[in-house]
């Protein structure tokens with residue numbers, strides 16, 4: 001039988017209320033660290049960095065050498081799945097991701113599950129390297145994008161403020177759009193199962209564009225595919241906890257928590273603490289939700305907000321994190337200050 005881990009993140013995910021919460025930060029590896037920029041310059045491009053196990057493992061380790069985080073998150077990207085399905089993804093300097101847009105059912109013929117696992121093999125190698133080299137008390141988080149969020153990039157061909165292209169296809173032709181969602185869902189289950197087999201101890205599903213969907217669309221494109229992924233992973237790997245992050249879901253987060261089967265829910269910056277305590281943390285562990293811009297500002301804003309979150313969520317299971325990823329202009333010394341505040345905290 002698998003041994004129950006006493007790593008702080010895993011204890012919080014089992015629902016334990018701890019003396020202080022575990023801490024890790026979304027995008028804890030990245031451009032705000034000079035050593036990341038240096039390693040990044042050695043790779044041919046961002047995707048090359050993701051597919052080079054030595055370099056990807058190195059950048060995963062970098063924040064842990066500076067800060068006492070309780071977890072490491074695999075260095076990769078949510079858009080590796082469309083790349084593995086055959087869509088072709090490019091990251092252009094200063095522009096973000098660009099994909100050949102697929103806007104109708106006919107476009108799906110370009111995609112196939114056949115090469116997904118072989119294409120993503122370097123990522124599994126990165127996970128295995130990390131699993132062998134991380135400090136004993138640090139948990140290893142694997143991840144993927146949720147199908148809706150990944151599909152918004154596949155259909156739009158790039159990021160967009162309102163995910164217009166995917167929303168229009170989903171309204172115009174829900175059956176065709178469902179085929180795209182099903183394909184991404186299936187690829188994601190395979191991808192995450194192999195991450196776990198290689199050593200990932202926790203999974204996070206990023207649904208960064210879950211805002212703005214009406215009830216029925218939220219049920220079809222956010223809740224249902226997430227529930228399928230959770231069921232698939234629970235079947236093959238019942239002991240691995242799953243954190244769902246439906247950014248911008250608001251009150252629909254209550255249905256998400258009840259119906260997807262996720263172990264814990266990530267809260268974005270705008271989620272009121274008192275509301276989340278009463279509607280979510282009473283049922284499952286919560287993660288979040290410091291505004292990443294307080295990490296840019298530093299000083300009393302950072303300290304005040306960090307303490308407000310520690311106090312607000314201190315009586316239930318809680319994982320300290322941001323409400324969205326670290327931004328590139330963040331001074332690393334502010335991250336050090338935050339980790340200090342959280343790791344020296346004692347719940348009363």
Ligand code: CP3
Nearest residue numbers: 026027028029030046073074075076077078096206208325
């Ligand atoms: O440290 C970590 O959190 C792990 C690595 C990680 C990255 N992206 C690295 C990355 C993770 C978990 C992600 C998730 C991701 N990727 C999401 C979901 C979370 C979120 O931020 O909403 C999304 C939507 C993406 C897609 C993506 N990747 C975009 C839109 C961009 C361009 C915007 C940007 O920030 O540059 C990326 C690039 C990216 N992914 C970078 C990093 C470190 C910067 C690339 C570079 O070095 O040039």
